[in-house]
Amino acid sequence: MSAEEQIVEKIYSAGQNGVKKIELKKEFSGINFDKVTKDLVEKGEIILDRKGVAHYFWHKNHYFQNLMNIDPKFKYLYDKILNMNKSLNAITESVNLQLQNIESNISNLTDSVINSSEKINTLEQSKYAAENDTNYDTLSYSTYEPTFSLESFKDDFDLSIINNGTSIGWVELSKIKTELCEKYEITEKEFYSYVKQLIQHNETHYELSTGGNEGIVVRGLIHGFVRCI
Secondary structure (H helix, E strand, O other): OOHHHHHHHHHHHOHHHOEEHHHHHHHOOOOOHHHHHHHHHHHOOEEEEEEOOEEEEEEHHHHHHHHHHHOHHHHHHHHHHHHHHHHHHHHHHHHHHHHHHHHHHHHHHHHHHHHHHHHHHHHHHHHHHHHHEEOOOOOOOOOOOOOOOHHHHHHHHHHHHHHHOOOOOOEEHHHHHHHHHHHHOOOHHHHHHHHHHHHHHOOOOEEEEOEOOOOEEEOOEEEOEEEEO
């Protein structure tokens, strides 16, 4: 054990009473006592202070309790600080609890808004599907009797696909609808009814794809793109 460690152990064993500097220096006269103890004080391992007219050393773990025992003012201030710290901790816990409640309420509100939005979207899609639904197994939809030739409508429909299609032939039904509704003076519902009839009787000639904001609803999905096969 080094001299430094021996000094620290000796001071620690003295407890709250501390060790008188002059007595400790005599016990460790064979070393550079002043330098070793100065280094320990600077490191915070031991405390050097007066008790009466003499200098004493205390271990860092015991010096605080020594002050509590000998200085009523220090103990009073310490108790005040301790009570303030308890009050601050209580306030902090209360604030944290309030923040947790606020975060929980915000989270619940966000979930509620998201769920409401999803329900609205589902209702809107269901409404649209109910108005436009078709199923190639049953083909249950209302048909309009056109005042023009469906063959003529088909020719213009195919021409619009050719003129507006992408490099692989796809075109939005809404784009074709704009052209043909204006030309034939028909409504949107009539347009999609005629398109359904065309596709029903020419399944090998047309191919539908899901997507888009409007189109033909097949098995609950909006098919807004078409191309000629």
